[in-house]
Amino acid sequence: MPDAVSSVGEADPPVPSDAGERWPGDGASAQANGHAVEVTDLHKSFGTFDVLRGLNIDFVDNAVTTILGPSGTGKSVLLKHMVGLLEPDRGEVNVFGNNIWSLSESERSEMRKRFGVLFQDGALFGSMDIFDNVAFPLRKNTEMRESEIRDIVTDRLAEVGLSGAATKRPNEISGGMKKRAGFARALVMRPDILLFDEPDSGLDPVRTSLLCDLIVEMHREHRGTYVVVTHDINTTRRVSDYVGVLWQGRLVYYGPVEEAMASEDPFVRQFLSGDSVGPLGME
């Protein structure tokens, strides 16, 4: 592993070695200030459209932070900056103390392996069965033997309740199962940081609750820094330690979930109540 990356953590590399080992992201690799990711004065425009306009937010290590905000306000663009898929026009994203864009390309690739991402639809490969989908990152990024891969994938599938679906193709399982398969795949490299882009989209309320329970359970089991983008207040209430509200490319509220739920802040109140009247306009 490159120095700039390995120097930030104490010991645990992101690449799994054996199933019994403690996962990284348990605080050992956090910065001294307890932030896994620090986003500072982040600006991003596409053409003439200024999406992120000086965004500042720090993500507490080993906590679940939920990002709320109206559609088109830059939540997914933020996630893409965190994982190093987009380069800021201005500002910095520091991951465990390293500015992603001061790393070399190969160091950035190593840094990306510290992230797991759960996309809205699970982003599964339609040509592979669920087992191979979940095994994919291990086969691509590690030198593990197939027997080790089988053990890890089997464990992760059991954790997300998909032991019986290993040989099914994505088009043979429900939307909720696809998300759980995507979750298992996001966990398989034992990430320090897990990003969820609207994990509850397209799920009915019961399946949303079940997925929330799974997120909480997996976080309790494996620790790490979870960042959840959602529009759903119940999801926010169920999974979060901290809540941030984005509007027009800036953070307009941040606080512990209990405070957010009781907050009189007009942005938070309007978002939580779904009220059309308030500071969160259409533009």
Ligand SMILES: Nc1ncnc2c1ncn2[C@@H]1O[C@H](COP(=O)(O)OP(=O)(O)OP(=O)(O)O)[C@@H](O)[C@H]1O
């Ligand atoms: N690669 C890109 N090129 C041009 N415009 C982009 C690109 N990526 C995002 N945008 C624009 O940036 C804005 C913010 O997009 P983003 O997906 O981050 O919104 P969001 O807050 O996640 O919204 P939603 O809640 O609807 O998913 C949108 O207007 C989008 O069209």
